[in-house]
Amino acid sequence: MSLDTLTITEEHYEQLKKATFRSDGKEGAAFLLCGRSKIKNEIWTGKKEERFLSREVHLIPDEEIISSSTADVTFKHETYLKILKLAEEKDFAVALVHSHPKGHLYFSKTDDVGESGFFQLASNRNGSKRPQLSLIIERNENLIARVWQNNKTRPIALIRVIGKRITLHYEGKHTQLSKEEFARQALAFGPALNNDLQRIKVAVIGCGGTGSPTAMLLARLGIGNILLIDDDLVEKTNLNRLHGSSASDVKNKKSKVEVVKNAIQAMELDTIVKTIKGTVESKECQDALKSVDLIFGCTDDHLGRMILNRIAYCYLIPVIDMGLAIKVQENTSPPILQTLDGRITYLFPNEVCLLCRNVINPKKAYAETLRKNNPQEYEKQVKEEYVEGEGNPSPSVVTFTTDLASMAVTELIDRLQGFRGEHSGAAERRRKYITCEERRTGAAARSECPVCSNKKYHGRGDMIPFLDISL
Ligand SMILES: [Zn+2]
Ligand SMILES: [Zn+2]
Known part of the structure; x- marks a missing residue:
């Protein structure tokens, strides 16, 4: 059926x-x-x-x-x-x-x-x-x-x-008994939230520094169905922040999705975890992405974010996208921190998209597509300076990546339950770790933006090609 x-x-x-x-x-x-x-x-x-x-x-x-x-x-x-x-x-x-x-x-x-x-x-x-x-x-x-x-x-x-809130209607929402494991959070938020969490299907795109703690928190919160998508294997330089990982995962060439899945299953909370070792733009992810009720964007790449940005509007699947920016002054040793900011952005029709917020750089998305599809041509264009190369690895510290994940998952609780009342519904929050401030950041949609300004994609559903993006 x-x-x-x-x-x-x-x-x-x-x-x-x-x-x-x-x-x-x-x-x-x-x-x-x-x-x-x-x-x-x-x-x-x-x-x-x-x-x-x-x-x-x-x-x-x-x-x-x-x-x-x-x-x-x-x-x-x-x-x-x-x-x-x-x-x-x-x-x-x-x-x-x-x-x-x-x-x-x-x-x-x-x-x-x-x-x-x-x-x-x-x-x-x-x-x-x-x-x-x-x-x-x-x-x-x-x-x-x-x-x-x-x-x-x-x-x-x-x-x-x-929209600003996520309200679910299904049989048993107010009558189902929630599990004892989650009784303490029902004391704070009521039993219906636990039933919602048990019912919804959530995807975590990217299982690295922010994705792995996001997935762990979602499982502890009682999310019944979690989908993990990531293409990478665990590397030694991930061990400082990848929850659930160990040095033997590096030695055994384990994938990040496998490591995170195993850690969730070890909790024995009956979470059903599905994994795709692949990139979010791959064909095999299409049906899987369409199957979820909410997506956490924990990826660093521009192409991946471009896909999630469109899914939110075309398929009416809210996306909570997150990013950590750590910038240090050039050529100083020891490094001097200039920026240490966490950001979460909630994407949905009526909110300003990641393109308009300058979170996605279309040129970088193009370079990433080229690198995947035609590595030779990519190298050539990097040499000729038509496209930007990958650059140095970004700094990353577990306390901030984990804090950001917690901030994002808390956003989900509020969207479902509404505990923030009139303080709910900020489209973007930035936590500034150096000055201990949190700001709501506004942005204006560009009139020519094909994703958020123009309603032609809103609730459009299936199109050929998928999301009207030719890759
Ligand atoms: Zn009637
Ligand atoms: Zn836009």
Whole structure:
């Protein structure tokens, strides 16, 4: 059996709430056009998953509403047929959204009969076999949804409402008993957080100085499913900061993902860890990346960050990207520190992307692609100074890489649970270790930015090539 899930941006969710909860207390309805992410091989289960990704809200104009009561709403189909046409052109799916102002969180008999006829009509008119969705927003903001296909329904197992906060809707969120191992954190944040953590699937991209402590903390926190991606083997110079590693891993040529996975499994917290020894831009990572609910960007390379930057917007998968900057004055011995800063950036539609924040340097991303694809041409261009060479290794110290990982994982807790209240939701935080300060850093999106300014990629889902990047 395949799995169906739905991701809605906070912005769209607010629009849908406004459209479906009418001021007169009666039911309202609206449409949500959804991009599609078809996962052939979900990395934890090996099953198929389809994710529907909110892209545009379409309101039903008043003149199309035929009748509305506290239990029912009927309308003409003009807007609906227009959206269906849009969906056919781009392989999108359409969700019919309505409210249950009286508060029942189930599809009523009226819903069953009404939707069956409604969706059948569309299939007949358009000859479409594509899935269509129905979503109910209940009075207390609980959500349920289902897929209609070939006049049959199947439930949507998970609905994510994602923006400044990450809110998950699934069966058992408030009733499941959380495990004793995590009882102490439930005392601080409540049991629902533990259930969310157990439920979500998180990727850690890069398992080095920041990635290895991030993965360890995620496992201790009770994340049920962790995916580790890194191409490197453990080297002697990693031992100062790679959590879980030992000198024998260097001798035995162990990969970083293997070492981190083994360390997590040794905790015996039932974490399901999947690994890919490879680079994030490789083809084998595509389905795996699409399978996760959140990504920690712990990579240093510009090409890797470029991929993650696009995934956040195209697939509505939030990315918490992190970076440590240690700079010393040139030609001084002993070194004199100029900068010692940690940064975390939260990427999602409505936030400014890493390109606009100058975290990604497109020229360096190009050089990295060339080095991988055509090493000879790369060497030639370095000599001719067309591209920059790799330079010296960067300084790195375990206390700072680990602190940064902790800062990033704490950000995840806040996004899910909201303990910071009005202090939540900074798109970027910088910790300055020399002066013991923490700052929220703002940035403006560039009007020409293809990723964050232009909405054409937001919730777009599958494209050819993947993420519209030719590598
Ligand atoms: Zn209903
Ligand atoms: Zn941008």
